[in-house]
Every structure is written in C-alpha cells, then in structure tokens.
Amino acid sequence: xxxxxxxxxxxxxxxxxxxxxxxxxxxxxxxxxxxxxxxxxxxxxxxxxxxxxxxxxxxxxxxxxxxxxxxxxxxxxxxxxxxxxxxxxxxxxxxxxxxxxxxxxxxxxxxxxxxxxxxxxxxxxxxxxxxxxxxxxxxxxxxxxxxxxxxxxxxxxxxxxxxxxxxxxxxxxxxxxxxxxxxxxxxxxxxxxxxxxxxxxxxxxxxxxxxxxxxxxxxxxxxxxxxxxxxxxxxxxxxxxxxxxxxxxxxxxxxxxxxxxxxxxxxxxxxxxxxxxxxxxxxxxxxxxxxxxxxxxxxxxxxxxxxxxxxxxxxxxxxxxxxxxxxxxxxxxxxxxxxxxxxxxxxxxxxxxxxxxxxxxxxxxxxxxxxxxxxxxxxxxxxxxxxxxxxxxxxxxxxxxxxxxxxxxxxxxxxxxxxxxxxxxxxxxxxxxxxxxxxxxxxxxxxxxxxxxxxxxxxxxxxxxxxxxxxxxxxxxxxxxxxxxxxxxxxxxxxxxxxxxxxxxxxxxxxxxxxxxxxxxxxxxxxxxxxxxxxxxxxxxxxxxxxxxxxxxxxxxxxxxxxxxxxxxxxxxxxxxxxxxxxxxxxxxxxxxxxxxxxxxxxxxxxxxxxxxxxxxxxxxxxxxxxxxxxxxxxxxxxxxxxxxxxxxxxxxx
Numbered sequence: 001x002x003x004x005x006x007x008x009x010x011x012x013x014x015x016x017x018x019x020x021x022x023x024x025x026x027x028x029x030x031x032x033x034x035x036x037x038x039x040x041x042x043x044x045x046x047x048x049x050x051x052x053x054x055x056x057x058x059x060x061x062x063x064x065x066x067x068x069x070x071x072x073x074x075x076x077x078x079x080x081x082x083x084x085x086x087x088x089x090x091x092x093x094x095x096x097x098x099x100x101x102x103x104x105x106x107x108x109x110x111x112x113x114x115x116x117x118x119x120x121x122x123x124x125x126x127x128x129x130x131x132x133x134x135x136x137x138x139x140x141x142x143x144x145x146x147x148x149x150x151x152x153x154x155x156x157x158x159x160x161x162x163x164x165x166x167x168x169x170x171x172x173x174x175x176x177x178x179x180x181x182x183x184x185x186x187x188x189x190x191x192x193x194x195x196x197x198x199x200x201x202x203x204x205x206x207x208x209x210x211x212x213x214x215x216x217x218x219x220x221x222x223x224x225x226x227x228x229x230x231x232x233x234x235x236x237x238x239x240x241x242x243x244x245x246x247x248x249x250x251x252x253x254x255x256x257x258x259x260x261x262x263x264x265x266x267x268x269x270x271x272x273x274x275x276x277x278x279x280x281x282x283x284x285x286x287x288x289x290x291x292x293x294x295x296x297x298x299x300x301x302x303x304x305x306x307x308x309x310x311x312x313x314x315x316x317x318x319x320x321x322x323x324x325x326x327x328x329x330x331x332x333x334x335x336x337x338x339x340x341x342x343x344x345x346x347x348x349x350x351x352x353x354x355x356x357x358x359x360x361x362x363x364x365x366x367x368x369x370x371x372x373x374x375x376x377x378x379x380x381x382x383x384x385x386x387x388x389x390x391x392x393x394x395x396x397x398x399x400x401x402x403x404x405x406x407x408x409x410x411x412x413x414x415x416x417x418x419x420x421x422x423x424x425x426x427x428x429x430x431x432x433x434x435x436x437x438x439x440x441x442x443x444x445x446x447x448x449x450x451x452x453x454x455x456x457x458x459x460x461x462x463x464x465x466x467x468x469x470x471x472x473x474x475x476x477x478x479x480x481x482x483x484x485x486x487x488x489x490x491x492x493x494x495x496x497x498x499x500x501x502x503x504x505x506x507x508x509x510x511x512x513x514x515x516x517x518x519x520x521x522x523x524x525x526x527x528x529x530x531x532x533x534x535x536x537x538x539x540x541x542x543x544x545x546x547x548x549x550x551x552x553x554x555x556x557x558x559x560x561x562x563x564x565x566x567x568x569x570x571x572x573x574x575x576x577x578x579x580x581x582x583x584x585x586x587x588x589x590x591x592x593x594x595x596x597x598x599x600x601x602x603x604x605x606x607x608x609x610x611x612x613x614x615x616x617x618x619x620x621x622x623x624x625x626x627x628x629x630x631x632x633x634x635x636x637x638x639x640x641x642x643x644x645x646x647x648x649x650x651x652x653x654x
Contacts, residue, residue, distance in 0.1 A: 103385070103386045103431065104383050104384070104385055104386070105139075105142070105383065105384060105386050105431040105432060106139075106379070106381040106382065106383055107139045107142075107277075107381075107382045107383060107384050108137060108138055108139050108381075108382070108434070109138045109139070109382065109404070109405075110135075110136065110137045110138065111134065111135075111136050111138075111405050111406075112134070112135045112136075112137075112646035113132050113133070113134060113135075113441070113646060114132070114133050114135050114641060114644045114645070114646050115130050115131065115132050115133070116130070116131060116133070116640075116641055116644060117129070117130055117131075118130070118131040132441050133438055133439070133440060133441070133451070133641055134438070134439050134440070134441055134448065135436075135437070135438050135641070135642065135646070136405050136435070136436065136437040136438075136439075137434070137436050138401055138404075138405060138434065138435055139432065139433065139434045140394075140397040140398065140400075140401050140429050140433045140434060140435060141392065141397045141400035141401045141404065142275075142384055142386060142387075142390065142391055142392075142397070142429065142431060143275055143277075143295075143327060143336050143384070143387070143390040143391075143392070144272075144334065144335045144336060144390070144392045144396055144400065145294070145295020145296075145327070145335055145336050145337075145400065146295050146296070146297045146300075146335055146337070147293075147295045147399075147400050147403045147404055148396055148399040148400040148403060149333060149335050151396070151399045153494075153495050154393075154395050154425055154426065154495050154496045155494055155495060155496075156420075156489050156491060156492060156493070156494070156496060156531060156582065157494070157531060157582045158413065159413075159416060159417045159420045160417075160485075160489070160581060160582045161582075162410075162413040162414045162416065162417035163414070163417035163418065163420075163483070163484065163485045165469075165473045165474060165475040165621075166473065166474040166475070167472065167473060167474075271329060271389060272328075272329035272334070272335075272336060272387075272389055272390055273328075273329070273387045273389045273390060274326060274327060274328045274329075274339065274385075274387065275326075275327050275336070275384060275385035275386070275387040275390055276324060276325065276326045276327070276384070276385050277294065277323075277324075277325045277327065277382075277383070277384045277385075278322065278323070278324055278325075278378065278379065278382060278383045278384070279294070279322065279323040279325070279382050280320070280321075280322055280378075280381075280382055281317045281318065281319060281320065281321040281322075281323070282319065283319055284316055284317070284318055284319060285316070285317050286315055286316055286317075287305070287314075287315055287316065287317050288301045288305065288315065290317060290323070291304065291341075293404050293405075294323075294325060294404070295327075295335075295336065295338075295400075296338060300337070300338060300367075303366070303367045304338075304341060304359050304367050306367075307359045307367045307368055307369060308343070308357045308359050308369065311356070311357045311369065312343060312356050312357040317343070318345065318346075320345075320346035321343065321344065321345050321346065322343075322344040322345075322346070322353050322378055323341065323342070323343060323344075324340075324341070324342040324344070324373065325338055325340070325341055325342075326338070326339045326340040326341075326373075327339060327390075328361075336390065337361070338361065339360065339361050340358065340359070340360040340361070340370065340373065341358070341359050341360075342355065342357070342358040342372060342373055343355075343356045343357045343358075344356060344378075353378055355372040357369070358370045358371060358372050358373065386431040391428040391429055391430070391431075392428065392429065393425060393426050393427060393428055393429070394419075394423060394424070394425045394426075394427055394428075394429055394457070395416060395425035395426065397429045397433075398412065398415060398416055398435070398455075399412055399416075401435060402415065405437075407437070408447075408448075411439075411448070411450055414450065414476075415435075415437075415450075415453050415455075417484070417485075418453060418464045418476055418483075418484040419455055419462060419484055420484070421484055421485055421486035421489070421490070421617070422462065422484065422486070423455075423457065423462075424490075424491075424499075424613060425496065426491075426496050426498070426499065429457065430457070430458060433456060433457050433458070434455075434456045435453070435454065435455050435456070436452070436453070436454040436642065437450070437452065437453055437454075438450075438451045438452040438453075438638060438641060438642060439451055449466070450466060450476075451465070451466045451638060452464070452465055452466065452638045452642065453476070454642075462478065462484075463478060463479060464476040464477065464478055464483075464484060465477060465478075465479075465631070465634055465635050465638055466634075467623070467627070467631050467634055469627070470627075475621065477623050477631065479635060481622060481623035481627075481628055481631055482619040482621070482622050482623070483619060483620060483621040483622075485619070485620040485621060486617040486618070486619060486620055487534050487535070487555070487556075487559075487581070487617065487618060487619075487620045488533045488534040488555065488559065488561065488581075488603065488617050489531065489533045489534065489581065489582075490533075490612050490613055490617075491522060491601075492530060492531040492532065492533040492561075492563070492599075492601065493522060493524055493528055493529065493530045493531065493588060493599050494524070494528050494529045494530075494531075495524060495528065496522070497522025497523055497524045497528075497588075497598070497599060498522065498523045498524070499520060499521070499522060499523075499613075500521040500522070500523045500598060501517055501520065501521040502517070502520055502611070502613070503517060503518070503519060503520055503609075503610075503611035503612065503613070503614075504516070504517060504611070505517070509595050510593055510595065518602055518609050519562070519564075519600050519601050519602035519603075519609075519612060520600075520601055520611075520612050520613055521598045521599070521600055521601075522598055522599045522601060523596065523597065523598040524588045524597065524598065524599065525588065525597060526567055526587075526588055526589055526590065526597040527567060527587050527588065527589075528587060528588040528597075528599075529584045529586075529587060529588075530563055530566065530584065530585055530586045530587060530588060530599055531581075531582050531583060531584060531585065532553060532561075532579040532580065532581055532582065532583045532585050533553070533555075533561045533581065533601075533603075534553075534555050534559070534561070534581045535555065535556075535578075535579070535580050535581050536553040536554050536555040536556070536559075536561070536578070536579060537553065537554050537576065537577070537578050537579075538551060538552070538553055538554075538573060538574065538575055538576065538577050538578075538579060538585075539552045539553065539554045539560075539575060540552035540562075540575065541569065541573065541574050541575050543591075543592075544564075544592075545592070546564075546592050546593045547562075547564035547565065547592050547593075547600065548564060548565045548566065548589065548590075548591025548592025548593075548594065549564075549565070549566035549567070549568065549569065549586070549589065549591050549592070550562065550563065550564045550565075550566070550592075551563045551566065551569070551585055551586055553579065553585075557618070558605055558606040558607075559603065559604070559605055560603070560604040560605075560607075561601070561602065561603055561604075562600075562601070562602040562604075563585070563586060563599060563600070563601060564592065564599070564600035564601075564602075565588075565589055565590055565591050565592050565594045565597075565598060565599065565600050566586040566587060566588070566589050566591065566599075567586075567587050567588060567589025567590070567591065567597070568586065568587050568589065569585070569586050570584055570585055570586055570587075573585060603615060
C-alpha cells in the first residue's frame with residue numbers, strides 16, 4: 001500500500017468515527033488526565049449481578065404465572081386475614097392467576113340400605129323374609145387424596161388373579177336375590193303341594209260364548225290399520241318405535257375396532273392444582289369420620305380437631321351442615337391435601353347457612369384458625385371443581401371411590417379386574433363418570449358379598465352380575481353372559497407401562513420419515529417384567545433387526561403377539577415352549593432401533609396387524625346356554641333391587 005492509499009484509508013476511518021486513542025487499561029492513574037479508557041472491576045461486577053438478579057426475578061414471576069402460587073409462601077391469602085369481599089360467586093380456585101372459570105360438577109356419594117322380600121329355600125321349604133342390601137351410587141373421585149396413597153401399583157398379573165372364579169362358601173350360597181312380589185313382615189313359610197285330582201276349576205266362559213267368538217273371528221275381514229296388522233298368525237319383527245326410536249330416525253350401532261382419541265390433552269401432564277369441594281351432611285355424623293372419607297389423614301384430622309376445638313367443640317356434624325374443603329397439591333407426594341376447611345350450620349329460623357369455623361394450612365404445615373372465605377350461594381347438590389390437572393386415572397379413581405365407601409381391598413381389586421381387559425386403566429377419568437355397586441350387608445366377620453357392579457365412563461355403561469354355577473363356583477357376567485376377562489392382555493408388563501406411541505402412521509423418531517407403527521410403545525424402566533399376553537406357544541425367541549431382542553407367541557384361533565426391544569430373556573424358555581397368560585417371558589429394554597426403554601407390543605389376527613388397544617378381543621369365559629334363562633332372571637331381580645327406594649334408615653357417606 002503506497003502513501004496515497006494509506007492516507008485515503010485513514011480519511012475514511014476518521015469520517016466513520018474512528019479515533020486513534022490509547023488502549024484500554026486497568027490503571028486509572030495512567031496519564032495526566034483520565035480519558036475514559038479505564039476498566040472498573042467494581043462496575044463490571046455490579047452490572048453482571050444486576051442482570052443476573054433481573055433474570056432470576058423475571059423467571060420467578062413467569063413460573064408463578066404459569067404454575068400458580070402453590071409452591072410459594074401464601075399464608076396471607078390462605079388464612080384470609082384481609083376482609084373478604086361480599087360478592088357472591090361460584091366456588092372456583094380463589095387465587096389462580098387466570099380469567100378462566102373452572103367447571104363445577106355435581107357429585108353423588110350415596111351409600112343406601114334397601115330392603116326387599118326375598119324367597120329362599122331352607123331345608124326343602126320356601127321361606128319369604130325381608131333381606132337388606134347395601135347400594136352404592138357415586139361419581140368417581142375427580143381428585144387424588146390420601147385415601148388411595150398406599151394402593152398397589154397397576155399390575156396385570158394381580159388383575160388376572162383377581163378375575164379368577166370364586167369358590168362359593170356355605171354363607172355365600174345362602175345369599176338370594178329372588179325378589180318376592182308382595183311385601184311381608186317377619187318370615188313366611190310357603191308350602192307347595194300337588195293339586196287334588198278331584199279339583200275342577202270353575203268355567204270362566206260358557207261354551208256358547210266361546211262358539212260365538214270363534215264364528216266372529218273366522219267370518220271377519222283382516223286389514224292393516226296403523227303401523228301393524230290387526231291380526232296375524234306369526235309375530236312380525238319389531239318396529240323402530242318398539243326399539244325406542246322415532247319413525248324416520250336413523251338407526252345406529254356400536255362401532256367396533258375403532259380407536260377413540262380425546263379431542264384435547266391440554267394439561268394432561270400438568271401439575272396438580274387447587275379445587276374446592278362442597279358437601280351437605282345428610283344425617284348426624286362424626287366430624288372425624290366425614291373428614292377421613294374425604295381424604296384427610298389421621299394426623300390431619302387430629303390437627304384440625306385441635307385447631308377448631310375452642311370455636312367448634314362438638315365432634316358431631318348435624319343434619320344440614322355444610323363443609324367447604326379447599327384442596328391443593330402436597331409438597332411431599334402426588335396427592336391433594338386440605339388447604340382450608342370451613343364449617344357452616346343451617347339456621348332454621350332464617351333459613352341460612354351460618355359460618356361457624358374455618359381452619360387453614362400455614363406454610364409451616366400447621367392448621368390454624370382463619371377468617372371465613374368469600375360468601376357463595378350454596379348449591380342444592382354436592383359439587384366439586386373440575387381441575388383437569390387433578391383428574392386421576394381410572395385405576396386410581398376406582399380405588400379412591402371404593403375406599404371412601406368402605407369397600408375392602410379385595411373387592412376393589414375384583415371390580416378393577418372385571419373392567420381391566422376392556423378399559424385402559426391408565427387413562428384419566430372424565431367429570432361425571434360414575435359407579436354403582438350392590439352388595440350384602442357386612443356379616444359378623446365384616447365381610448360383604450358383591451352382587452352387582454355398573455361402571456359408566458363417558459356415554460358407555462358396563463355391567464356385571466354375580467351368578468352361582470351349579471358346581472358352586474361364583475363368577476361375574478355381563479348382560480350377554482360373558483365375563484370381563486379376555487384371553488389376551490392388552491398391556492402385558494408390570495404396571496401397564498406408559499403409552500408413548502399408538503398404532504398407526506407416524507414420523508419415525510430415528511429415521512424422521514412417515515412410517516406405519518405396527519404396534520404400541522409402552523414405556524417402563526429397564527428391567528420391568530414382561531408377561532405373556534395369553535396362553536400360547538413361543539414361535540420366535542431371538543434378535544431381529546429393528547426390534548432388538550424379540551419374542552413372538554402363537555395363540556389359538558389365528559392370534560399372534562410380539563414383544564420387542566427386550567433387555568434380556570427369561571432363562572429356560574425357547575422356541576416351542578408353551579407359556580401361560582401372565583407368565584414372565586422377558587424384561588423391558590432398549591435394544592434395536594429404540595430411543596429409550598419401552599415394550600413394543602403387537603397383535604396379529606390371521607396375519608393382519610391390528611391396534612392392540614382397540615381391537616375387539618374374544619371373551620375368556622362364556623356362560624353355558626343351559627344357564628342363560630336362570631341368569632336372565634338374576635339380572636331382572638338385581639335390576640329391581642337397584643331401582644327400589646332406600647329403606648327409612650339410610651347410611652350416608654359424605
């Protein structure tokens with residue numbers, strides 16, 4: 001570069017603001033007069049700390065906005081130390097930072113005693129006596145509490161054992177549901193004797209009347225009036241009106257082998273949130289017992305009783321009393337704990353509900369007295385907020401509801417086993433799902449016999465009725481005479497796994513191309529036991545490209561199942577070995593083309609791949625045809641008991 005070019009470049013730099021100054025220095029005393037080129041560690045440290053603090057404060061503000069205040073100190077709002085607003089509003093999450101009003105659903109929790117006159121055979125004689133039954137009608141629990149905190153993990157093998165037929169004991173064989181048409185007091189013995197041969201019943205009509213009737217029928221003209229012929233020798237088929245459909249309405253059926261996908265899964269993986277439950281006491285009840293049935297632990301009950309003793313010394317809640325319970329997430333478990341409890345007593349003179357006491361949970365885990373929450377208009381029916389994040393799985397909800405109504409664990413396991421083969425127990429319930437149960441009152445040992453279970457999920461109701469076989473075995477059948485047990489298990493691994501990928505076309509997680517996913521992926525920890533889905537013979541038992549360690553089992557009637565990505569096999573098994581349903585055949589792994597530990601499970605029917613979670617599977621046990629008539633009579637009798645009004649004495653479970 002010559003001198004002219006150098007001067008031209010310097011002129012361009014100066015015009016752009018370039019200045020040929022001294023370099024940056026840490027020594028502020030260099031030179032006579034500081035020129036602003038010195039560095040200050042104090043200033044630099046302060047700037048960095050200010051920026052870091054700002055980032056932390058902004059992050060905390062965003063976290064609270066998205067997640068709520070459940071994990072921060074909120075003693076001021078929890079205790080309601082400030083004056084409550086007088087406006088009346090629906091019970092919603094009182095401090096959530098959201099303009100959305102949560103839906104409030106009516107809940108039902110009835111445990112009633114019904115009575116009926118039952119005909120039973122004792123020592124060859126028919127005895128008619130009054131028999132009490134316990135009927136439970138309840139909506140499934142919509143929030144997890146401490147009631148089901150210690151329930152066993154979901155295990156298909158345990159469910160398999162719970163669905164085995166029972167051997168009838170002497171006491172269970174004495175149970176009768178044969179409802180007698182008339183009501184009786186005490187016991188009435190019925191004696192059946194042969195009709196004497198000399199007995200001639202009186203004539204209902206004379207010979208002349210019968211002859212005139214025949215002549216009138218033979219000589220008349222037959223025509224069709226309305227929707228059906230006036231006379232016909234053979235019965236015609238049912239019309240749409242007979243089937244309960246209006247003329248012209250489209251007839252439909254139940255779609256089989258169809259996968260139903262929920263419209264949205266928003267908040268399905270969210271944290272637990274707050275919800276409020278409102279209860280009305282239907283009969284005088286002990287406060288401690290009511291609280292325990294609503295998910296209060298024994299320690300919590302004692303703490304609350306101690307906190308409100310001075311303002312509400314009674315241990316009994318009278319008829320008409322109201323409870324408002326605000327639940328929130330626990331910091332130590334995946335359950336909800338009571339944040340606040342308010343008691344209201346009904347004043348007959350003014351026909352109003354008067355606040356008597358409120359106790360709230362502090363940040364230190366103690367229950368102390370607080371002011372009344374904002375006033376609301378109490379609904380006629382019990383209600384509960386529906387927080388989507390709180391909705392438990394079907395499995396957890398049945399346990400929660402069963403324990404609330406004093407069902408023993410074996411009975412709850414059997415109820416779950418009835419429906420586990422058709423229902424994905426790991427799915428969340430929906431608001432309004434319900435269950436109905438009929439059982440005998442507890443005997444001297446505290447045992448009750450289960451007679452009927454009806455489970456309603458969405459718009460589908462499944463029912464199972466108790467039936468005693470001639471050989472003394474007891475099992476539960478649906479209205480078609482089929483048990484709930486299928487000959488294949490849809491989720492054959494311990495705990496059922498977590499559904500990560502469904503059957504159908506998807507973007508392959510490794511190759512990033514659209515491909516058919518030939519089964520379902522059930523995620524679980526490495527080493528989780530895998531069971532045989534049903535009885536069958538092993539036809540493949542080695543490594544296969546893509547599947548890693550793989551097992552294939554041939555079942556009857558053209559059914560095949562396959563299990564992929566196993567970490568290892570069970571020693572002693574191989575091709576040609578026969579396995580039974582529920583037998584451990586391998587362990588979860590991530591071999592082959594896999595992004596994490598899971599079981600890839602497939603079902604084939606006559607060589608065609610099907611969706612393991614939705615395909616209609618044959619029942620494992622069907623009631624023999626010769627018992628169908630007696631079983632239909634049992635169904636009619638139990639349905640009659642379920643439709644009866646409760647006895648004057650009602651056992652209420654709040």
